[in-house]
Amino acid sequence: MISIRNLEAPLGAEIAGVDVSKPLPRSDIAAIENAWRDRLVVVFHGQSLDDPQLIAFSRNFGELDPPGPNPFGQQFLKDHPELNVISNVVEDGKPIGNLGDGEAVWHADMTYVDVPPKAAMLHALEVPPPEAGGNTYFANMFAAYAALPADLKQAAEGKIAIHDASRNSAGMLRKGYKEVTDVRETVGARHPLVRTDPKTGRKALFLGRRPNAYVLGLSVADSDALLDALWAHATQPRFAMCHEWKVGDLLMWNNLSVLHRRDPFDPKTRRVMHRSQIKGSERIT
Ligand code: SIN
Numbered sequence: 001m002i003s004i005r006n007l008e009a010p011l012g013a014e015i016a017g018v019d020v021s022k023p024l025p026r027s028d029i030a031a032i033e034n035a036w037r038d039r040l041v042v043v044f045h046g047q048s049l050d051d052p053q054l055i056a057f058s059r060n061f062g063e064l065d066p067p068g069p070n071p072f073g074q075q076f077l078k079d080h081p082e083l084n085v086i087s088n089v090v091e092d093g094k095p096i097g098n099l100g101d102g103e104a105v106w107h108a109d110m111t112y113v114d115v116p117p118k119a120a121m122l123h124a125l126e127v128p129p130p131e132a133g134g135n136t137y138f139a140n141m142f143a144a145y146a147a148l149p150a151d152l153k154q155a156a157e158g159k160i161a162i163h164d165a166s167r168n169s170a171g172m173l174r175k176g177y178k179e180v181t182d183v184r185e186t187v188g189a190r191h192p193l194v195r196t197d198p199k200t201g202r203k204a205l206f207l208g209r210r211p212n213a214y215v216l217g218l219s220v221a222d223s224d225a226l227l228d229a230l231w232a233h234a235t236q237p238r239f240a241m242c243h244e245w246k247v248g249d250l251l252m253w254n255n256l257s258v259l260h261r262r263d264p265f266d267p268k269t270r271r272v273m274h275r276s277q278i279k280g281s282e283r284i285t
Contacts, residue, residue, distance in 0.1 A: 002028050004035050004042075009241035011140040011258065013039035020044060020250060021053040029060045032252075036061075036119065037199075040254040041138045043243065047250045049123055051080045051274060058121055058276040061252075065117040065279040068110050070098045071168065073175035077274075084275040086122065088267060097272065104169040104262035106139070106235050109255050109277060111208035112165035112188035118280035121252045126272040127245040134265035136243045136251070138258045141204035144234040145194065148205075152233060155226055156193040156205070163188040164212035169261070171211070183214035183223070190216065191284040193230065195256065198282060204257050205234050206284055234259065256282060 002017045013035045018028055036042050049057065058064055067084035070076075076085035076097050087097025110116045128134050148156070165188035166177035173179065180186050193215070195206035207213075210231050215223040243251060253260065255277070265271060 002031055004031065006039060007043075007241055010143045010239055011040040011138060012043065012241040013041070014043045014045070016045070018044070020047055020057045021049045023056070024060065033061060036252055036254055040140055040142075040258050041241065041243075042252050044250040045246065046248045047123065048248060049250065049274075051077060051083055054121065054123055054274055054276055055080065055082060058278060061119055062278040065110070065277045067098075067275075067277070068113075068165075069174045069176060071172040071174055072098075082276065084277075086273040086275055087271060088265070089126075089270050089272055099168065099170045099262070100172075101265050101267040101271070102170050103264045104260075105171070105209065105211070106231070106259045106261040107169040107209040108207070108259055111191060111206070112163045114189045115280050115283060116189075117255050117277035118282065119252055119278040120255050121250060121276045121278075123274050124245045124247055124249045124272075125274060126270045127247055128265045128269035128271055130244055132266035132269045133263045134245060134269075134271050136245070136260060136262045137240050138243070138253060138260045139235055139240040141195075141206065141234065141239075141257050141259065142197075142202055143239045144236075145203050145205045147239070148233060152229055156230060159193045159218075159226070160190050160216045161193055161208070161227070162186045162190055162212075162214045162216070163208035165189075167211060169209065180212040183212050183220060186212045186214055195284045197257070198285075205230060206256070207231060207234060207259065235261075256280065256284070
């Protein structure tokens, strides 16, 4: 029977008692969706999904959103354009996935488009040993907003920022994009710094990614100062959880309400993850 245990962190829940490679009863899907909505990140252990099973499980929560452009201009899974591969492995001189072995800086996925994905799933197929790095962190943006000092809350209110599309979270320039030389001309969607959840009315910080971001209407210096202060606040450990990966883990996160980052890891080790994301329908307000 499905069971859900909240992690001792300001977000995150572990779900046991389900094999997500199989079709699930409506009640289990509703329980998973509720935990995802409430705890923002749900963690399953010991799962073994091939690509069609990952797609089928993901579709319980909506239509799949194909991956954004990557630096290699390449589709990683020939038969499954709707999936992405996150990996440092190079085969026959070609990367089999995105993001390499370096740090992936704090970000939310694809907020450089007008309607970003609402959820993402990452399934661990191969992971480095624990001492080799590669942990992933998630931070709760409702909690970060609620704890904002009054002056920062006021400074963020009503402001719109540009979310850079040119670089991925590993800092690599995506194919087809130019280097940003003036953040006021950054290419990417514009979203408010504060998001209001349309279901609950709760407010969350909505920061996307820091590099090349710019707050409309401010001087570059004032925009940088505001963004630096918001990012320093939002990424404090008190709002975050850490996930240490094991093979068979499957994580699903609430992309509009969390930021995530990944530690670098030993390049001599292999890390292979398959990833899906679920289309959003929300224009951030
Ligand atoms: C990602 O940012 O989507 C990848 C996170 C990870 O590699 O753990």
